[in-house]
Amino acid sequence: MRRRLLVGLPVLVLAGCVNPEAVRDRSFITPVQVADWRDEVIYQILVDRFANGDPNNDFGVNRNAMGSYHGGDWQGIIDRLDYLEELGVTTLWISPVVKNIETDAGFDSYHGYWTQDFLHVNPHFGDLAKLRELVDACHRRGLKVILDIVTNHIGQLFFYDINGNGLADDFLIGGGGTAYGSANTDFYAGGITRTSEWDPDYDSRGIQAFTSLGESGPAPVVWVYDAAINRVPPEPPEFRNPAWYNRRGRVTVWRYEREACCHVLGLDAAACASWSGDWWGTPACRDYLRQQEMRGDFPGGLKDLDTTRQDVRDALFAAFAHWITAADFDGFRIDTLKHVEREFWQDFCPRIRRHAASLGKRNFLQFGEAFDGHDDLLASYVGDGQVDSVFYFSQKYRVFEGVFLNGQPTTEIERLFRDRLGDPADPAHVPLYTDAPNEGGPVDEAGSPVSPRRLLVNFLDNHDVGRFRYLSNDARVHHNALFFLLTEDGIPCIYYGTEQGFRGGNDPANREDLWLSGYDRTHPTYRTIRTLNTLRRRLAPLRRGDLRIVWASTTPADGGTDDAGIFAFERTHGGETVLVVVNTSNEATSRPFGGAAGMRTSFPAGTALVNLYCQEDAGGGWGAHECSGAERQRFVVGTDGELGAELRVPPRTGMVLVRE
Numbered sequence: 001m002r003r004r005l006l007v008g009l010p011v012l013v014l015a016g017c018v019n020p021e022a023v024r025d026r027s028f029i030t031p032v033q034v035a036d037w038r039d040e041v042i043y044q045i046l047v048d049r050f051a052n053g054d055p056n057n058d059f060g061v062n063r064n065a066m067g068s069y070h071g072g073d074w075q076g077i078i079d080r081l082d083y084l085e086e087l088g089v090t091t092l093w094i095s096p097v098v099k100n101i102e103t104d105a106g107f108d109s110y111h112g113y114w115t116q117d118f119l120h121v122n123p124h125f126g127d128l129a130k131l132r133e134l135v136d137a138c139h140r141r142g143l144k145v146i147l148d149i150v151t152n153h154i155g156q157l158f159f160y161d162i163n164g165n166g167l168a169d170d171f172l173i174g175g176g177g178t179a180y181g182s183a184n185t186d187f188y189a190g191g192i193t194r195t196s197e198w199d200p201d202y203d204s205r206g207i208q209a210f211t212s213l214g215e216s217g218p219a220p221v222v223w224v225y226d227a228a229i230n231r232v233p234p235e236p237p238e239f240r241n242p243a244w245y246n247r248r249g250r251v252t253v254w255r256y257e258r259e260a261c262c263h264v265l266g267l268d269a270a271a272c273a274s275w276s277g278d279w280w281g282t283p284a285c286r287d288y289l290r291q292q293e294m295r296g297d298f299p300g301g302l303k304d305l306d307t308t309r310q311d312v313r314d315a316l317f318a319a320f321a322h323w324i325t326a327a328d329f330d331g332f333r334i335d336t337l338k339h340v341e342r343e344f345w346q347d348f349c350p351r352i353r354r355h356a357a358s359l360g361k362r363n364f365l366q367f368g369e370a371f372d373g374h375d376d377l378l379a380s381y382v383g384d385g386q387v388d389s390v391f392y393f394s395q396k397y398r399v400f401e402g403v404f405l406n407g408q409p410t411t412e413i414e415r416l417f418r419d420r421l422g423d424p425a426d427p428a429h430v431p432l433y434t435d436a437p438n439e440g441g442p443v444d445e446a447g448s449p450v451s452p453r454r455l456l457v458n459f460l461d462n463h464d465v466g467r468f469r470y471l472s473n474d475a476r477v478h479h480n481a482l483f484f485l486l487t488e489d490g491i492p493c494i495y496y497g498t499e500q501g502f503r504g505g506n507d508p509a510n511r512e513d514l515w516l517s518g519y520d521r522t523h524p525t526y527r528t529i530r531t532l533n534t535l536r537r538r539l540a541p542l543r544r545g546d547l548r549i550v551w552a553s554t555t556p557a558d559g560g561t562d563d564a565g566i567f568a569f570e571r572t573h574g575g576e577t578v579l580v581v582v583n584t585s586n587e588a589t590s591r592p593f594g595g596a597a598g599m600r601t602s603f604p605a606g607t608a609l610v611n612l613y614c615q616e617d618a619g620g621g622w623g624a625h626e627c628s629g630a631e632r633q634r635f636v637v638g639t640d641g642e643l644g645a646e647l648r649v650p651p652r653t654g655m656v657l658v659r660e
Helices: 074-079 081-087 128-140 257-265 269-274 283-295 310-327 342-358 375-380 393-405 411-421 475-485 524-538
Strands: 004-007 042-045 091-094 098-100 115-121 144-149 158-160 170-173 193-196 208-211 214-218 221-225 331-334 365-368 457-459 491-495 546-552 566-573 576-583 597-600 608-611 613-616 623-626 634-636 654-659
Touching: 074 081, 074 091, 074 128, 081 524, 115 310, 128 144, 128 310, 144 310, 257 269, 257 283, 310 342, 342 365, 375 393, 375 411, 393 411, 393 475, 411 546, 475 524, 475 576, 475 654, 524 613, 524 623, 546 597, 613 654
Parallel strands: 042 091, 042 491, 091 144, 144 331, 331 365, 457 491
Antiparallel strands: 004 221, 098 115, 158 221, 170 193, 208 214, 546 566, 566 576, 576 654, 608 634, 608 654, 613 623
16 A cells, blocks of 8 residues: 655644543443542453453454454453452453554554554444443442553654655665675775664654765654554644654663763773763763653654643643543553653643542542652652552562562561651651642542552552563462562552463563463462452451551571561551561471560450461462461460461461451
């Protein structure tokens, strides 16, 4: 098919912009309110891979390729709500619903992150009526639905015409030197370099046009019209304004942060090799990295919007406020959070809160994905008018990988919690995460604001990282981490397929078809998650309780001490306290007992505690169930609340202890 190209469109009026305040028919909705987001268990669904309920929308499907559409849709989710309810999840986070470019460089947009049209649905998943039916079906069961949105970029819908020939080239420039076998001894300098006009490397000046004669100013933007793959200019039409994009090319510093820092500092190769500094802690280096992340195109040609412009901010607010009105979503999961400046979120998030409130949603949650292990960066986006929560990536790396996978001392958990929740022993310590709630942000059942540091979204894995079972295929380790995930402070998030023991590696291998599992409700991991969710529902402290650490081990998990691998904490709410003890050791039956004293709890002497969480080795399956009758181990609290000498926790297990 011949492609029609649109070069450098002029500034357009906001003729296509939807008015989110317009009154629309909302008779389809079943009202639902979130009492307290800490009560929720989020289940992440990649729609294309969860369930295929309507074969009529199975166009362009190729299940033999992980990078293609596989046929999952919104009807499939509706058909499997019983499966999700029995698992104990309470909130579904579904992948983006907007219309995408169909395919690019041999990969399809099944994931939903390549926006072409901000206001219309992706027909692979159904129509608007079906999307509304999904949300309403969830609401009728008390389930909430969170929508995944992207404000940072659009799909690869234009290219930079660097060489001025009007075509989207991957071109080579330079002579390359004399041919092999030639005796030519004339001077030669330089080599062949490659430039992709779809996805050129970052240039802080903006992508420049050039030929072998030199540069000629900013490269024109060329929109492509290829209806066969929906690579057509974006909708609404105001998004076709080239000035709405940063046009600086793709981020290049990832995995080369040290080299980029040396460049910024002016260090040559020898000096760089001996440099012992910390690039993240060097302001000039950090600023350069962050400028690329916030102004550069996302690798793969996803064109970065200039979100510093108020007209861009207004258009993005209008587009996503429309989806709350049109389909009654209960919250947003926001993609590529750290790629947008904080001032954008201070504009966007309050307006979204007010719009949701105008529709009767008093507890609309906005949480974001800042794919980064630096806790200070994650914390900088929470509160202060911005998002209510972020994915706790620092915990993913430091705790779930560092402690549960790699056996580091459980004091690493204590250190992370100290930076988030504060340190009672050191009032001068200022936590990274603010305690000041956003105006109009999440509240508890009584209507009191909930601190952002209590709302972090905890996870083991998601669609952007290899599954936890890929990193360790030991079910004991996996269930050990799930035990902590579903008892600690914050909002737990389960990635679809986790409950079936899926173990795919990095994208796209971690995006398996759930129907291949048969939706097995007897799977050991399904039963383990169901058991933990049942305990969460029954024990309010496991959802809403304050968290106080009562034991952390300073030795590695298999370090040979009595308390190797032990981490214990109390959660208290409404006068009820639950004591949680987990053992991350692979081999030792450990106990929180060091020297002459055991672990000191807040329970009075003589209090009898019983364990409600029973883990079994079902032929290597390592499922779990709630303890009953004689299974319930009993412990009596000693003098000064001491407990520990008699409390022995088998390797890779945990206990949930409550008053008898």
